[in-house]
Amino acid sequence: MIYITGATHADFNRFSIKNFSIQEKMRKDDYVIICGDFGGIWNYITENMYEQQWLNWLDSKSFTTLFVDGNHENFERLYRYSANEWHGGKVHKIRNSVIHLIRGEIYDIGNKKFFTFGGARSHDIQDGILNLDEEEKIYEMRKKGAYFRIRDYSW
Numbered sequence: 001m002i003y004i005t006g007a008t009h010a011d012f013n014r015f016s017i018k019n020f021s022i023q024e025k026m027r028k029d030d031y032v033i034i035c036g037d038f039g040g041i042w043n044y045i046t047e048n049m050y051e052q053q054w055l056n057w058l059d060s061k062s063f064t065t066l067f068v069d070g071n072h073e074n075f076e077r078l079y080r081y082s083a084n085e086w087h088g089g090k091v092h093k094i095r096n097s098v099i100h101l102i103r104g105e106i107y108d109i110g111n112k113k114f115f116t117f118g119g120a121r122s123h124d125i126q127d128g129i130l131n132l133d134e135e136e137k138i139y140e141m142r143k144k145g146a147y148f149r150i151r152d153y154s155w
Contacts, residue, residue, distance in 0.1 A: 001030040007037030026063040036070025041078050059095035068118045
């Protein structure tokens with residue numbers, strides 16, 4: 001089985017038994033593909049406890065979680081994972097059953113071909129990505145109604 005869903009932004013509650021009960025019949029060779037804005041690799045430097053908890057939780061599921069990156073990802077961290085061959089294309093294995101499908105690759109999954117591409121121009125960073133300790137700048141940007149994100153804090 002292959003299920004496809006949209007952006008999770010690190011909110012994986014849709015995969016709880018209550019919300020996704022079919023998983024009781026799924027195995028690791030069944031897949032859930034998240035199409036962009038996975039958000040599970042977000043903290044700036046390394047996995048924090050929150051990320052570890054959710055990534056381990058996803059890894060413990062009966063299915064395998066696959067994701068294509070969107071415009072809300074920590075690309076610097078994501079691309080520190082080593083690239084491996086998987087089902088005909090390159091991937092980053094975040095956990096044994098949490099796998100990043102790299103853009104521009106073609107995968108053979110369940111006798112179906114998947115071409116991955118992703119990304120979009122993000123309106124929420126047109127004025128930049130600020131650090132949390134830049135309080136005065138954040139205050140001024142908010143007063144102007146600017147579109148920005150705060151690293152490690154906001155989307």
